[in-house]
Amino acid sequence: MTDITTALANKPIVEAIQYLLEQYPGAVAFSTSFGQEDQVISDIIWRNHLPVRVFTLDTGRLFQETYDLMDLTMARYKQPVEVFFPETSAVEKLVAEKGPNSFYESVENRKECCGIRKVVPLNRALEGVKIWITGLRAEQSENRHSMETLEWDEQRRLYKYNPLIHWGYDEVLSYLATHQVPYNKLHDKGFVSIGCAPCTRAIEPGEHPRAGRWWWEQSHKECGLHG
Known part of the structure; x- marks a missing residue:
């Protein structure tokens, strides 16, 4: 990891992605949730004609505004975005046994729902990937403060850029x-x-950026994709 970290040091984003594509041809992917940061990265990738595979996760509970943006983005750039859905049987079992809103009842239930709707589809999307590009920013949440530009994801055995x-x-x-x-x-x-729509609210002035996610919980606000 030292060699690749050194190679990426002080490289502009476009040059860094080009280097990663050269080192891992066909194995570089970007996951977008169509947030502001992800839109920046998508624009950088497509504006510079970088052959990065772009995918998103559709949990089945997204805002209509998110679908509208997905449609607008694909029309604007005329580039493909792979869409990964949760396994139908797993969602059907969860809803049949616990109802459609079990995530409000406990942290364990919420993480179970995130696992089915996000984590499992993500792991499928990342099969064969060596470089996973993300839109993470350090100031988004406490557990991201210590993250580096390039990290090794031991669980998935790949680099996160x-x-x-x-x-x-x-x-x-x-x-x-x-x-x-x-x-x-x-x-x-x-x-x-x-x-997801049931798990997101607007924040008040001065509130932490992640305060609108799973606002009924007091635990750290992550779904399992990044921690």
């Missing part, structure tokens, strides 16, 4: 405005971190 990890929120907004990148209209209504 986090090109925006040290970006500030203002830098993200500036990029979107400068390049006129489409974004989720919920961001204009106080939604910063957008996930």
Whole structure:
């Protein structure tokens, strides 16, 4: 990992991705949830014609605004986005046994739902991938403060490349405005971190960016994709 970390040091994002594509041809993928950070990375990839595989997870509980943005983004860039869904049988079993809103009842139930709808489909999407590009930023949540630009994911046996990890929120907004990148209209209504509709609310001024995710819990606000 030292060699690849050294090679990426101080490289602009486009050059870094080009290097990773050269080192791992056909095995570089970017996961987008169509959040602001992910829209920045998608624009960088497609604007520079980088042959990175782009995919998203459709949990079946997303906001209509997210689907609208997905449609707009695909029309704007005319590039394919692979969509991974949860396993039908697993969702059917969960809802039949615990109802459609079991995630409100306990942290364990919420993590079970996230596992079925997000983590399992993600693991399928990442099969054969050596470099997983993410839109993570350090200031998004406490457990991301210590993350580096390049990390080794031991569980999935791949590298995570986090090109925006040290970006500030203002830098993200500036990029979107400068390049006129489409974004989720919920961001204009106080939604910063957008996930599934039943598990996301707008935040108040001064609240932490992740306060709108699983707001009824006091535990750390992660779904299992990144921790």
